[in-house]
Amino acid sequence: MVTPEQLSHAAELIRAGELVAFPTETVYGLGANALDAVAVRRIFELKGRPSTSPLIVHVDSVAMAQSLVTSWPPMAAEMAGRYWPGPLTLVLPKRTIVPDEVTAGLNTVGIRMPAHPVALALIGAAGVPIAAPSANRFKQLSPATAEHVRDAFGGAVYVLDGGPSDVGIESTVVSLAGPEPLLLRPGMIAFLDMAVATARAEGAHASPGMHERHYSPRTRLVMVEGGALPAGRVAYVWWRVPANASRTVKMAVDPEQYASELYSTLHELDREGWDVIAVERPPDDAAWAGIADRLNRASR
Ligand code: TXA
Ligand code: MG
Secondary structure, three states: OOOHHHHHHHHHHHHOOOOEEEOOOOOOEEEEEOOOHHHHHHHHHHHOOOOOOOOEEEOOOHHHHHOOEOOOOHHHHHHHHHHOOOOEEEEEEEOOOOOHHHHOOOOEEEEEOOOOHHHHHHHHHHOOOEEEOEOOOOOEOOOOOHHHHHHHHHHHOEEOOOOOOOOOOOOEEEEOOOOOOEEEEOOOOOOOOOOOEEOOOOOOOOOOOOOOOOOEOOOEEEEEOOOOOOOOOEEEEEOOOOOOOOEEEEOOOOHHHHHHHHHHHHHHHHHHOOOEEEEEOOOOOHHHHHHHHHHHHHOO
16 A cells, blocks of 8 residues: 555655655544654644644654653553553653644643554654644544545645554543643543543643534534434434434444444545434443544534
8 A cells, every 4th residue: 555665755755844644543644743843834734723732743662752751650651551552642741852833832742652554664764753633624524544635635745545544533642741640532542441530621631722613524413312313414324223314324333343434434424415414422431432522523
């Protein structure tokens, strides 16, 4: 899917301060050299993203992560040991080499080691950490394929095609910058066996950039219960209760599988032009928290 020539071209672009869209196991990222403030500004311009929304920095080793932070507490070692490479972002106090553009002026930086081989190879070949938000225009649906990225940006950015993202929704974000671990954004790592407090949206620890309406298709999206559908030409996304609609999509009952299909399903239904996308509410269960969070935001 990605040739060595494409990879080295992409790495050269990163080193030259250009942008590259690349696959990760969660969603596709729009990347730039995280240590180059001018390059990072290009990400915000291309996405139309407000500069108040911090970016996640992608690394290919714990050593690279440690080079960006002033402390690496035992909890960071434990979580990275368990979940990296993987869909977990750790927020830690930053060193000054990380430009303010990356962190939206915060004194912390969000870091993760992605599990996709192409992402790891790109970081390795570029030899620098790569700052990357999801490769979509601001507030729109995140890309699960290279085609979704091209639909959003056309020829404006070089895209490495590493196939469909398999986790399917964005990483879990945990802050380790305070006295205890704090969940800033739920994802598919649910910490079923670890004490992690959840940040209240209105609370002092709220994660900047967690805009209420986010991750949205253009088509209106509503959450429904028990197949109670709104009027109109409705596309119905269900996992448990079948109902009659103009179009129905049966999702997996397993949350991992469900998440991996979610954005592709929404992109497809969005292209088809229904009046409403009605999504059967997922279970109120920790394993589904990331999915429920994205659907709730999309339905606002
Ligand atoms: O899975 C993912 O995390 C994907 C892939 C590309 O890695 N990236 C992603 O980036 O979802 P983005 O920009 O769409 O979301 C980053 C979010 C921010 O909106 C913010 O909520 C949180 O991560 N974040 C990043 N740095 C932070 C910091 N220093 N403090 C608090 N929250 C931070
Ligand atoms: Mg995003």
